[in-house]
Amino acid sequence: MFKYAIDLVFRRKLRTFLTSLGILIAVMLMSFILFGMSDLESLIVGQFTEQFKPNELTVGTMDMTSMMGGALSAPTKGEVEQEEMILNSEAVEKIENIEGVETVNRIVSIRGLDIYLEDDDVPYPRGFPMATDISGDSAMIGDLLEGDDLSLDGDEVYVSDFVSKFYEFSNEEMLGKKIILKSSTTSVFSAPSKSNIAKEYELTIVGVTDSGNSALFIGLDKGLEIAADLGGYDSKEEFLDTVGYTQLLLSTDIDKTSEIEDYIVDELGFSVLSTETLMEFVSTITGGLTVALILFGSISALVASIGIINTMIMSIYEQTKEIGIIKAIGSSNIQVLIIFLIQSAMIGLIGGLLGLGVTYILMKVIDPFIVDLLIEQGFTVNNFFNFRFDYAIYITLGSILIGILAGLYPAYKASRLDPVKALRHD
Numbered sequence: 001m002f003k004y005a006i007d008l009v010f011r012r013k014l015r016t017f018l019t020s021l022g023i024l025i026a027v028m029l030m031s032f033i034l035f036g037m038s039d040l041e042s043l044i045v046g047q048f049t050e051q052f053k054p055n056e057l058t059v060g061t062m063d064m065t066s067m068m069g070g071a072l073s074a075p076t077k078g079e080v081e082q083e084e085m086i087l088n089s090e091a092v093e094k095i096e097n098i099e100g101v102e103t104v105n106r107i108v109s110i111r112g113l114d115i116y117l118e119d120d121d122v123p124y125p126r127g128f129p130m131a132t133d134i135s136g137d138s139a140m141i142g143d144l145l146e147g148d149d150l151s152l153d154g155d156e157v158y159v160s161d162f163v164s165k166f167y168e169f170s171n172e173e174m175l176g177k178k179i180i181l182k183s184s185t186t187s188v189f190s191a192p193s194k195s196n197i198a199k200e201y202e203l204t205i206v207g208v209t210d211s212g213n214s215a216l217f218i219g220l221d222k223g224l225e226i227a228a229d230l231g232g233y234d235s236k237e238e239f240l241d242t243v244g245y246t247q248l249l250l251s252t253d254i255d256k257t258s259e260i261e262d263y264i265v266d267e268l269g270f271s272v273l274s275t276e277t278l279m280e281f282v283s284t285i286t287g288g289l290t291v292a293l294i295l296f297g298s299i300s301a302l303v304a305s306i307g308i309i310n311t312m313i314m315s316i317y318e319q320t321k322e323i324g325i326i327k328a329i330g331s332s333n334i335q336v337l338i339i340f341l342i343q344s345a346m347i348g349l350i351g352g353l354l355g356l357g358v359t360y361i362l363m364k365v366i367d368p369f370i371v372d373l374l375i376e377q378g379f380t381v382n383n384f385f386n387f388r389f390d391y392a393i394y395i396t397l398g399s400i401l402i403g404i405l406a407g408l409y410p411a412y413k414a415s416r417l418d419p420v421k422a423l424r425h426d
Helices: 002-011 013-051 064-072 077-083 089-096 161-166 220-231 236-242 254-268 275-318 320-328 333-376 389-415 419-424
Strands: 056-060 101-109 113-117 129-132 144-146 156-160 178-183 200-209 216-219 247-252 271-274
Touching: 002 013, 002 333, 013 275, 013 333, 013 389, 056 254, 089 101, 089 236, 089 247, 089 254, 101 220, 129 220, 156 161, 161 200, 216 220, 220 236, 247 254, 254 271, 271 275, 275 320, 275 333, 275 389, 320 333, 320 419, 333 389
Parallel strands: 129 216, 156 200
Antiparallel strands: 056 247, 056 271, 101 129, 101 247, 113 178, 144 200, 156 216, 178 200
16 A cells, blocks of 8 residues: 555656645745744843843833833733832832842933034934943943943943944044033933033043943943933932932842742832743743744645645546556555555655755755844854754654645545446546
8 A cells, every 4th residue: 555655656756746846835934934933032032141140130110021012002000100119229228138139230221311422423323321330241231342440430431332333433442532421302201401401421431342232331320410410300319219220130049039029029019020031021922923924834835735635636537547446456445545645645745855955955055144144233143043853853744744634535535436437437
C-alpha cells in the first residue's frame, strides 16, 4: 500500500511539485511568523533585561502598564484617584524602610524645556531632561562612552550619543561643551506662561552615554532646583511636597522582590513596574500578534489544501481502472482510502520540507541586514532569526495534517468506487 502510494506521488512529478508549491508558500509564511515573532519577543525581553534587573522595581504614581496599553480601555474614577498619590519625601522614607529594599534612587522628569547646544540655534528634538541620583555606571543611564565621572554634581550633565550625532560632534568633542535649557513655547507637556517664558539654564557636559532617546541626565539636586524654579515653587521641598518625584528605582533582595511589589501596590497605593510585569506585557502583545498573523497565514494553507484536493481528484480519475484492479484482487475500501491519504500526506510533507528549507536559507541571507538595522536603532543584538527545530517539527506535522485533511474527500470517493464500473472506465 505504501509503495503504491509513493509510486502515485512521483508518477506525475511536475504536478506533485506544483501542488507542493502551495504548501511551500504557506509553510514559509507560517515559519517567518512563528520564528520572527519568537525572535522579536526574545529581542525585546533581552533588551529589557539588560536595562532592568530581576531584583529592580520602578515605582510611580501612575499605572505604567496601563500607560502602555491604556488607550484600549476607558478610564475610571478609581484610577484617577490613585494617580493623585505623591512620591514625596515621606513616601520615599516609607519605601526605604521596607524590609528587603536595598537602595532607592530618585528620578524627576523635567518637562517644558528645549535642549540646545552652545552656539547652536537648533533644539534637540527628542527626549527631555531627567534629574536623578543614579550613578553613571547604572544600566538605566547606559554605558558611559566618554568621560569618567560616575556621579553628577552641580551643573554637570550626561548627554546621549544621539545628541552628539545630532549636532555632528564626536562623543569626545562633546565633553566640556555647554548645554542650554530654555523654556519651551511649543511643548505639548506644559502651557507657556509669562513667568517662565524667559527661563534659561546653563549646564556642562561631563559624559556621553548610549542612552538613546533619553537625551539628558542632570544631578538630582540641580534638577529639583530647575523643576522648582520652572514651576514657580519657593523651594525644592515645596516642589517635592506638591509634585513629588516622577519615579523611584528600587534595588531589592531578589527573594523578596515580589513581596515588596505587592506591599507597595496594596499598602502604599503606588504603581510598580517590575521586570516580570514587563515580560508578561511583552508576551501578551507578541502572543496576540502571533495569533492574528497565524490566522492570516491560514488563508494560504486553505488555498494550498484546495490545490491538493484538485490534484487528488485528478489522480483518482487517472487511476480509476487501477483502483478497480486492486479492489478486484481483494483490496478493501479502507485500504484504498489509506493509499490515497498516504499520497496526499506525502504531498503535504514534500511541501513542508521544501518550505522549511527555503525559509532556513532566506533566514541566513536576511539575518545580517536585519541585525545591522537593529543595531542602528540602538539594540544590542548578534543575530535576529533563530531556526528552532521544535517549531520546524510542528510545522512539518501541520503540513502533513493539511495534506491528509485535504485528501479525505478524494480518498473517500476513491474507496467507494464500484470495481466493476472502474474496470470498464476508459
